[in-house]
Amino acid sequence: MTVERKPRKDAVRNRAAVFAAADTLFAHCGSPEEVTMADIAAAAGVGKATLFRAFGDRDGLIRALYGARLEPIREAVGQGPQPLGPSTPAPLRVPALLDALLCFKLDNRHLALALEGSGADSPYRTEHYEQWHTLLRDLLRLVPGSADPEFSAHALLAATRADLVAYLAGEKGLPREELRAQLAGFTAAVLGARAERGPTDGP
Known part of the structure; x- marks a missing residue:
């Protein structure tokens, strides 16, 4: 029988410190490319070798941070309580999911840009996009x-x-609530077009 080991307390603390440092650096940088592993290590108070052992490389760290920050949204939209839980009708869960993703990317703009621009990893090939x-x-x-x-x-x-x-x-300067309203309108139009067709109509 294999016993699953719990992460050491110092490893858990280091991971939290790394994520907090990366959050701050990405939030205040001019461009996500400016944030390096050395910057994150220094801000977190850990050695650069610690980062590479834990995450492999910068892209691995970004993916791990992105996944950790998205987890509360995934739980709320996928498995959470009403109004976003499984018992809620799909036409309500769809716009809620998209609005949550939009707000996350507004609040974590440079982190999201860093993930989508990380090397050869197309945003469409990431585990998070697939989920x-x-x-x-x-x-x-x-x-x-x-x-x-x-x-x-x-x-x-x-x-x-x-x-x-x-x-x-950024460039167009659209306010947050206007973006949310536009996305909600677009989503409603897509869902409305689907609903109008009916379950047996052709494309």
């Missing part, structure tokens, strides 16, 4: 209509891409 796409696709299958839920999920998630969010909120 969100699968959840959204499965929800769309529960919405009346026969439009392709696979493609519709990709199209709706594209509206929350970090580079688009950064462009609209």
Whole structure:
């Protein structure tokens, strides 16, 4: 029988310190490319070798941080209590999921940009994107209509891409609530088009 080891307390503290330091650095940087492993190690008060042992490389650290920060949203939208839980109708959960993702990327703009621009990792190939796409696709299958839920999920998630969010909120200066309202309207239009088709209508 294999006994699962719990992380050592100092390892847990170091991980929390690294994530907090990276959060701060990404939040205040001019560009995500400016934030290096050396910067994060220094801000967290740990050795650079510690980061590489724990995360492999900068991309690994970014993926781990991104996943940790998204976990509360994933739990709330996927398994959490009402109004976002499984017992809530899909037409309500879909816009809630997308709004949560948009707000996360508004609040963590440079972190999200860092993940989407990390080396050869296309944002569409990341584990996190696949999880969100699968959840959204499965929800769309529960919405009346026969439009392709696979493609519709990709199209709706594209509206929350970090580079688009950064462009609209940064260069275009659109206020947070206006962006949320626009996304809600777009989502409602997509869901409305699906509902109007009915479960047996053609494309």
